[in-house]
Amino acid sequence: MNRTLVMMAIAASLSIAACNDPGKQETATADNAADTSAVSQPVDMHNAANSLDLAGEYEGTLPCADCEGIKTTLNLNKDSLFTLKEEYLGKKSPAAFNSKGKWVVHKNTITLQFDKELQDRRVQYKAGENKLWLLDQEGKEITGTLADKYIMTKK
Structure with missing residues (x-):
């Protein structure tokens, strides 16, 4: 024991x-x-809304299916309002359209929210330093041989 x-x-x-x-x-x-x-570890909270100075005037000539191009001028105001001027080049009769509304930023994407009769229109841009890239209808980057034609530059 x-x-x-x-x-x-x-x-x-x-x-x-x-x-x-x-x-x-x-x-x-x-x-x-x-x-x-x-x-x-710090969380990276940087995005287009807080890292870039987005307000300003952007210009570019975007591709057009039945004209020479669409001369586009987008003014993003600091008060989150925008004006968009689109001039269709090479048409027999001049065609220019002006629209306005509010712009919002989510991550690195700017979405234009149009006033009144255009409120169903969806236009989005990817934001970068002094540049905007027009996105397709699904909010994706445009790729292919014409991808560089969908860039607007800040003046």
Whole structure:
């Protein structure tokens, strides 16, 4: 019986020693340090709305299916209002359209919200430093051989 008690005492001592293993404590401490460093990492909150000076006048001649191009001038005002002038070049009778509304930014995309009869029209641009890229009807970048023709530059 004494032998059993001695064996149990040795087993208990080994168990306690294993729990206090310095190697395990260092690993646990290293794991905790890794966890806290992930929490303390700053979150990048930069986007077009807070990183770029978007207000201003942008110009470009965009492709046109049945004319020489659409000379486009977009004024983004600081009060979130816009004016858009589109002049269809090479037409027998001059065709120019002016519209206005409100512009909003979500991440790096500018969406034009038109007034009145054009309110169903959807126009979006990807914002960059002094440039806007016209996006397709689904809000995706235009690719292909004419992709560089859909860029408007800030004056």
